[in-house]
Amino acid sequence: MKTKITDLFEIEYPIVQGGMIWVASHPLVAAVSEAGGLGLLGSGSMYPEQLREEIRKTRELTRKPFGVNIPLLRADAEKLMEVALEEKVRIVFTSAGNPGRFTSFLKSHGVTVAHVVPSVKFAKKAEAAGVDTVVAEGTEAGGHNGFEEITTLCLVPQVADTVSVPVIAAGGIGDARGVAAAMALGADGVQMGTRFALTRESAAHPNYKGKGIEAGEGDTLLFARKIGPIRAYKNAFALRIWQAEFAGKSPEEIRGLVGERRAKLGIHEGDTEEGDLEMGQIAGLVKELKPVGEVMEEIISGLGRVTARLNRVMNEIKN
Amino acid sequence: MKTKITDLFEIEYPIVQGGMIWVASHPLVAAVSEAGGLGLLGSGSMYPEQLREEIRKTRELTRKPFGVNIPLLRADAEKLMEVALEEKVRIVFTSAGNPGRFTSFLKSHGVTVAHVVPSVKFAKKAEAAGVDTVVAEGTEAGGHNGFEEITTLCLVPQVADTVSVPVIAAGGIGDARGVAAAMALGADGVQMGTRFALTRESAAHPNYKGKGIEAGEGDTLLFARKIGPIRAYKNAFALRIWQAEFAGKSPEEIRGLVGERRAKLGIHEGDTEEGDLEMGQIAGLVKELKPVGEVMEEIISGLGRVTARLNRVMNEIKN
Numbered sequence: 001m002k003t004k005i006t007d008l009f010e011i012e013y014p015i016v017q018g019g020m021i022w023v024a025s026h027p028l029v030a031a032v033s034e035a036g037g038l039g040l041l042g043s044g045s046m047y048p049e050q051l052r053e054e055i056r057k058t059r060e061l062t063r064k065p066f067g068v069n070i071p072l073l074r075a076d077a078e079k080l081m082e083v084a085l086e087e088k089v090r091i092v093f094t095s096a097g098n099p100g101r102f103t104s105f106l107k108s109h110g111v112t113v114a115h116v117v118p119s120v121k122f123a124k125k126a127e128a129a130g131v132d133t134v135v136a137e138g139t140e141a142g143g144h145n146g147f148e149e150i151t152t153l154c155l156v157p158q159v160a161d162t163v164s165v166p167v168i169a170a171g172g173i174g175d176a177r178g179v180a181a182a183m184a185l186g187a188d189g190v191q192m193g194t195r196f197a198l199t200r201e202s203a204a205h206p207n208y209k210g211k212g213i214e215a216g217e218g219d220t221l222l223f224a225r226k227i228g229p230i231r232a233y234k235n236a237f238a239l240r241i242w243q244a245e246f247a248g249k250s251p252e253e254i255r256g257l258v259g260e261r262r263a264k265l266g267i268h269e270g271d272t273e274e275g276d277l278e279m280g281q282i283a284g285l286v287k288e289l290k291p292v293g294e295v296m297e298e299i300i301s302g303l304g305r306v307t308a309r310l311n312r313v314m315n316e317i318k319n
Numbered sequence: 320m321k322t323k324i325t326d327l328f329e330i331e332y333p334i335v336q337g338g339m340i341w342v343a344s345h346p347l348v349a350a351v352s353e354a355g356g357l358g359l360l361g362s363g364s365m366y367p368e369q370l371r372e373e374i375r376k377t378r379e380l381t382r383k384p385f386g387v388n389i390p391l392l393r394a395d396a397e398k399l400m401e402v403a404l405e406e407k408v409r410i411v412f413t414s415a416g417n418p419g420r421f422t423s424f425l426k427s428h429g430v431t432v433a434h435v436v437p438s439v440k441f442a443k444k445a446e447a448a449g450v451d452t453v454v455a456e457g458t459e460a461g462g463h464n465g466f467e468e469i470t471t472l473c474l475v476p477q478v479a480d481t482v483s484v485p486v487i488a489a490g491g492i493g494d495a496r497g498v499a500a501a502m503a504l505g506a507d508g509v510q511m512g513t514r515f516a517l518t519r520e521s522a523a524h525p526n527y528k529g530k531g532i533e534a535g536e537g538d539t540l541l542f543a544r545k546i547g548p549i550r551a552y553k554n555a556f557a558l559r560i561w562q563a564e565f566a567g568k569s570p571e572e573i574r575g576l577v578g579e580r581r582a583k584l585g586i587h588e589g590d591t592e593e594g595d596l597e598m599g600q601i602a603g604l605v606k607e608l609k610p611v612g613e614v615m616e617e618i619i620s621g622l623g624r625v626t627a628r629l630n631r632v633m634n635e636i637k638n
Contacts, residue, residue, distance in 0.1 A: 003632055014632075119537055120603070140470040148537035151459040151470040153491035153500065154600040158536045161604075172472035181472065181500035183632055184625050217477045218438055218467035226565065246545065248567020281473040284439070285480075306503050307633045313322055313502055314626045 004166035005189030008112060008132055009091060010065050012036030013300060015179070016135075016168060018193030019069020019093055020143065020278070021045035022267035025203040026054050028196060030061030031292035036300075040093055044071040045264065048079045055087040065091060067112075071144075072097020085109050096144050099129040114168065118146020123159045123167075134163060135191050138171030142194050142280035145222060145229040153185065160186030174282035176302025180310070194280040200291045205270030208277055209289055211235075217284030224258055226251045233277035237262060323485035324508030327431060327451060328410060329384050331355030332619060334498070335454075335487060337512030338388020338412055339462065339597070340364035341586035344522040345373050347515060349380030350611035355619075359412055363390040364583065367398045374406040384410060386431075390463075391416020404428050415463050418448040433487065435510075437465020442478045442486075453482060454510050457490030461513050461599035464541060464548040472504065479505030493601035495621025499629070513599040519610045524589030527596055528608055530554075536603030543577055545570045552596035556581060 005014040017024065017032040019040030029039030041058065043051045051068065058066055068084045070077055073096045081102060084092060092106055095116035106113050107130055115126040116135040123134045136159040138152025139145055152171040160167045169182035170191035182190045197204050198212045211233050221234040223242040226249075232238050241257050249257070258276075266275020290298075324333040336343065336351040338359030348358030360377065362370045370387065377385055387403045389396055392415045400421060403411060411425055414435035425432050426449055434445040435454040442453045455478040457471025458464055471490040479486045488501035489510035501509045516523050517531040530552050540553040542561040545568075551557050560576050568576070577595075585594020609617075 120535065121537075138470065138472070140473050149541065150536050150600055151457065151472065151491055153457070153470065153472050153497065154459050154536055154603065157494065157496050158603050172470055175476065177476050177504045178472065180503035180629065180633075183629055184499035184503050185496045216439065217469050217473055218440075222468065245565055246567065248565065281469055284473065284477050303633055307629060310499065310502055310626060310629065314499075314622055 003188045005133065005168060008166065009038050009067075011038050013296070014168075014189030015296070015299065016040065016093075016189060016191040017196040018170065018191050019043070019067070020193050020197055021263055023197045023202050023204045024069070026057040026061060028199065028201045028203060028292065029054075029066050030058050031199075031201040032196060032296070033058075033062045033064040033066045035293050035296040036064075037296060038091070039066040040069045040091075041066070043068050043080045043084075044074060045268070046080075048076065048083045051080055052083045052087055055084070055089060067091030067093055069093040069095060071095050072099075072101060077102070081106065085111070093135065095135075099126040099131055103129040103131055116170070117159070119148055119150055119155070120158050120162050122146075123163050127163045127165055131165060133166045133168055133188075134159065135168040135170050136187070137191070139222065139229075139231070140281040141171035142197075142220070142231050142283075143278040145231050147225070147229060149222070149229070152182070156182060156185040156187050171280060172282050174285040176299045176306050178282070179299055180303060180306040194283050195286060195295060196292065197279060198283065198286045198289060199295055200289055204267050207270035207272050208267050211272050211277055212279050212283045213286060213289060215279070215283040217281055220279060220281050220283065224254060226254050227258070230276065230278065231280060232266075233272075233279055233283075235266075235275075235277060236273040237266070237276060322507045324452065324487060327485065328357050328386075330357050332615070333487075333508030334615070334618065335359065335412075335508060335510040336515040337489065337510050338362070338386070339512050339516055340582055342516045342521050342523045343388070345376040345380060347518065347520040347522060347611065348373075348385050349377050350518075350520040351515060351615070352377075352381045352383040352385045354612050354615035356615060357410070358385040359388045359410075360385070362387050362399045362403075363393060364587070365399075367395065367402045370399055371402045371406055374403070374408060386410030386412055388412040388414060390414050391418075391420060396421070400425065404430070412454065414454075418445040418450055422448040422450055435489070436478070438467055438469055438474070439477050439481050441465075442482050446482045446484055450484060452485045452487055452507075453478065454487040454489050455479075455506070456510070458541065458548075458550070459600040460490030461516075461539070461550050461602075462597040464550050466544070466548060468541070468548070471501070475501060475504040475506050490599060491601050493604040495618045495625050497601070498618055499622060499625040513602050514605060514614065515611065516598060517602065517605045517608060518614055519608055523586050526589030526591050527586050530591050530596055531598050531602045532605060532608060534598070534602040536600055539598060539600050539602065543573060545573050546577070549595065549597065550599060551585075552591075552598055552602075554594075554596060555592040556585070556595060
């Protein structure tokens with residue numbers, strides 16, 4: 001399956017696993033890379049020395065390419081990058097911050113750099129900063145999210161029309177239909193987060209996985225819009241923030257209500273009511289906890305069926 | 320281009336033009352039907368006798384199938400239906416209300432019925448009510464919108480997995496890429512609103528069209544979440560409501576701020592600051608005001624290119 005993305009990362013399939021905090025540790029990352037995709041360690045929930053250990057453990061499990069996601073809002077983002085460079089990581093995805101800060105530094109060390117963007121404006125900025133590819137992520141995605149709430153369906157073609165680097169679509173993709181749709185929109189690859197968070201190899205707490213499997217398509221909530229939107233499972237914590245915003249609470253009050261360590265409490269420790277269970281709307285599509293290899297196989301074999309159906313419909317145009 | 324939707328409506332292409340208020344009058348509807356799609360009169364902004372006149376004028380312009388959209392929140396929805404039946408309209412799309420109210424009545428008169436849904440739950444209800452097809456409309460769509468803010472990319476496959484009637488995808492579709500993506504997701508057809516509102520034949524005021532052409536992907540806003548979300552161009556009116564909600568105003572206060580006749584003021588009379596300029600996020604993709612025939616031709620010819628690209632990528636899987 002040759003696309004600009006498989007060439008760029010030297011992988012088999014243009015399928016990237018989002019580097020989710022508390023989820024994307026070495027078992028998940030290695031499983032995705034072994035299955036022909038690109039696994040990304042989620043360094044956002046790791047101390048620098050933990051990241052070093054995770055990189056080494058991933059290497060013990062796979063010789064295939066993998067990368068690290070580094071959220072630039074982390075105060076010690078630079079320290080995480082140094083560790084990644086010391087450990088000879090060749091692929092870095094940056095998110096949640098200014099791509100101008102580190103892209104040329106990473107590139108000068110031979111790293112392939114991707115940056116996650118929620119809008120055309122930030123896609124342009126990322127391209128100007130010199131990234132190799134942009135991840136265009138729609139508002140249906142789990143976790144931190146853009147202020148303008150642009151959906152993947154609207155975002156991807158507009159980003160593809162604007163930048164000349166390859167585009168990876170993210171947000172709302174959970175099966176072969178979503179992958180084919182993203183490709184039709186002009187993407188060269190996809191990043192899937194929630195689908196991989198809900199696999200056997202994911203490091204998320206079993207309680208988190210349980211809620212994800214149960215969830216219907218309307219069971220996530222976008223909240224904290226006044227300070228930086230987050231999409232998560234609609235539990236007591238998320239609803240409380242959402243209601244407080246619409247009750248007129250200030251950004252400072254919202255920040256206080258969100259507090260610290262909520263994602264750890266939810267995703268890592270399994271508190272399904274008071275934790276921040278970050279997940280995307282596509283959780284509704286995931287009905288079973290499978291191993292990564294099976295998920296990847298289903299997607300790849302499903303792509304054949306989806307394309308065949310599309311061709312059957314489209315060929316009739318000519319008649 | 321044979322799909323369940325072309326068969327159902329006896330049209331050439333599975334492309335439906337949304338029955339938008341103040342936009343979808345006989346020139347637009349006839350142009351879409353003449354071009355091989357399905358035009359829908361937007362009765363939501365018409366008195367019953369106006370609807371009768373619009374139906375007759377549409378028939379003067381085309382002998383091809385067209386339909387009427389009837390929003391069920393209209394107090395006189397039943398009167399609009401009677402007019403449609405008296406004028407022998409064979410296709411009715413209902414929206415914004417309970418499909419159980421009129422579906423069997425319409426079906427007993429031989430009408431083909433579609434109902435617009437924002438979630439899997441309502442898709443099930445519509446199917447149970449006996450509709451012939453559901454329109455699965457995502458939160459990126461313009462105008463009245465679901466409370467759960469589910470995006471088209473997440474909604475369409477989950478609706479397709481749940482109902483056995485054909486699915487029409489709506490929200491965020493503006494070109495061949497969007498049509499192909501919708502088909503990949505499992506839709507049998509598409510409904511496009513904003514793309515057709517921004518054509519020469521659309522009845523919208525030139526000022527509305529000007530704002531739509533100028534708009535970038537982040538220039539719409541979903542507001543009135545406390546009383547029933549509306550997506551429109553982000554002007555003074557929309558921003559004021561949005562800010563009032565986050566300042567803690569009650570549903571009653573929001574209802575007061577929205578007031579009456581705002582869509583007429585914006586879309587029909589062209590007040591771009593104080594009117595409700597309902598449009599979807601995909602407005603960002605529309606850069607030029609073209610005649611409907613050209614828009615349709617571009618989509619149909621574009622589908623060939625999109626499918627060819629997809630096949631090129633997908634065929635590599637087998638290698």
